[in-house]
Amino acid sequence: MKPRYCAFVFACLAGVISSGSSVLGPIALGQDRPPNIVLLLSDDQAWTDYSFMGHESIQTPNLDELARRSAVFPRGYVPTGLCRPSLMTLLTGHYASTHGVTGNDPSPKYAEPDSELYNQRRAQLIANLDRLGAIPRLLGERGYLSHQSGKLWEGSFQNAGFTHGMTRGFPQRGGRHGDDGLNIGRKGIEPIAEFVDMAVSEQKPFFLWYAPFMPHSPHTPPERILKKYRNDETPISVAKYFAMCEWFDETCGEVMKLIDDKGQRENTMFVYLTDNGWIQDPASSKYAPRSKQTPYEGGVRTPIMYSWPGKIVSGERAELATSLDIVPTMLAAAGAKTPDGLPGLNLLPNLESGDAINRERIFGESFAHDIADIENPEASLLFRWVIEGRWKLLLTYDGETNRYASTHPRTEKGPQLFDLIADPSEQSNLAADNRGVVADLAAKIDAWYPLKTATTVVTVD
Template identity: 30%
Template sequence: MAGVLLCITHSVSAASQQPNIVFLFSDDAGYADFGFQGSKTMQTPNLDQLANEGVRFTQGYVTDSTCGPSRAGIMTGRYQQKFGYEEINVPGYMSKNSAIDGAEMGIPLSEVTMGDYMKSLGYRTAFFGKWHLGGTDELHPTKRGFDEFYGFRGGDRSYWAYEVNDPERKSAMFYDKKLEQGMGQFAEHKGYLTDVLAEKANEFIEKAPDKPFFIFLSFNAVHTPMEATPEDLAQFPQLSGKRKEVAAMTLALDRASGAVMHKLKALGLEENTIVVFSNDNGGPTDKNASSNYPLAGTKSNFLEGGIRVPYLIKWPAKLSPGTTYDKAVSTLDLLPTFFHAGGGKKTLSALDGVDLIPYLTGKNNNDPHASMYWKKETRAAIRQGDWKLLRYPDRPAELYNLANDIGEQHDLAAEQPERVRKMFKDFFAWEMTLERPLWLLKRQYEVYDLDRMDKYRVPSKLEN
């Protein structure tokens, strides 16, 4: 699988039936911070309409609780630990400047990406926004299956253009924050970046709407820095501080998502376009005042608040509107879903995700995943059915039944020793299939161990 050029043949008539695919992807959003997730505070009319017109997953998961590893799983359809992408977020400037010997930190060139798969089916492919999957030119989006790129290589940046005399420009980390059109063509934008990314996506759609396209629209909203337009802030007079800022940033995210969906409708493309919305990990409640209620935990730990995310899919030509799907699914499933929907016939046995369409149309009534896994060094989790086991490096494991304890408040490990033993055994068997981590970042860089912070053990309900 690794490094193999995918050779797919398809007729012109078959290509004309290929659905367009738009993946709307937010960053660090809270599980509860959307109207379709129950929020009464956030204003997300466009994404709420997407939920009403498509399928909402009540148990959607990512493969890691931090940005980079989660994205690596999505981009390859494989557990990122299988190719050594296990550690925390990758700063591209470090790889570029050889701060860590021999490290080109990002998705290895041996891996086939979502862009590669869709391009092999004849799709025009584009990536807009936050990349965060490798900072060197060899790991650039335009070298990983995407025809066009407009965005930045690192994990965060300002939503406003950097002025010439901005002191941040003098930092080595500014390498990760530069906006690029293509590779190496740096040009600051005009306006608020969330809106600009949607404009770039719409320009790509307009270039050749008669040809199938795949867009990965990777917003940096609502990741820090906390920056919003005055107009958006004014829509939330009842809020203050970071909570007001994240509400305004979410409003902009929704507006930008709506702009792309409105473009599809205006061009008559809506019926046969797959639109997906999801998020990279749980909200970091202390940093951007996001809410993961009723889940315990946050970004960077394996409690539900760190790994369960909002998740929507709409495909009017195939899927019934206004439905919910209650079995556990993963963002690993997006790649095989897109590939098979686009006409791919190849069996993707090397992938860990599944094609979701048969499950959503009722052709397959089984659980999409018998087991789901999370791992970062010695911290780990496994889910089987409604049962979830958490492994820690410094204290006994915990066991929860998510069917009646979504907030993970009642540890049943002492009452279920045989189940704990079996789940440990199953996890060890999976763990033996993994590669060693390709890099281990030094501890002066941002590392979390929020599992141990008691305040994250209890769901915190903000103005919702």
């Protein structure tokens, strides 16, 4: 066992990985207490699949209510349409190409799963948190208690800096992507209720990471909900997915009611988004092309909501938003240290004033599910993309694909330019007729993320 891997394993087992040094320090007695922060995180849900986003069938009354009291960004995005990189962005505030966790797992092509080499690579990926820090640690420096439930890939909840939580994580047996934490929501929210009781009794501000395995497959909704969506026109796979969206909404309502019942609504900031998109395949339980794992709207677009009564101006916002903004915005609300070099914006001043956000474009990237080279993100790079105004440009690369490539192959390998206002489902590639726009946006992508290796752009004449 190599020393670096060995040290990581023992630290995880002991739950003693350092959370960094305090800068601002905990809240002193007599100071105004900063807000509680509740992150509600959907898992595998399309940006369209809410009542408040206009879906004709799916019922989401609790998130509809949250939307009514929130600043809502219908044009919200995650920079990477896959759960682990997306969640790592929410922990660190960085792009996947920076935080280094570009896929869900090291490629089994280069190391046999559960071999010593494979586990060394798993440990090295998780160790990126020590290099960059994580929001629970930064909030902890301000005296916050924090609770993790649901999805978490980066070791145990202690390793990620949470004071309380459910996930055992690697290197524990079965420790992957949430393990025990995946019971939350599907089997109630009692661990969260116990935590909130404790935090309120101790008069401590708290941070909740509520990332249930919902509406993620397996789609096993209660029959009482499923029967609402069963009909002759709706395939059963679609009806189950619709019901899962409502079940997830129901659990969000339970968390919201818990906060209300404890008298904490006025001093709680809610943040909502999904980790990546999902389009249900009507013929199976799987997802359809151009959704999860892709940079198309079905993979990376999500409504993003911020709510804080008396602080944040509610209403629908027209600007582009990205999950990269969430870490600096939450840290600002808490009065906590914000690390240097975060690419996202602190939106709190704009959310409080209602003023427009001064930003012209957002960027993103897409990598293979399996990480070919954990030292070189570009080995698995498939797309870089930008959205500016109505335009969205995708540039395609020949990074190594993965075990899922045959299921959802890349059918277009040249630049893809879409008018998202006229064509939100991205049916018409306008690149050939707008070469000047392609060249301009491609140059902006290069300025944002200049490639360092020999990864080749796949182009058309």
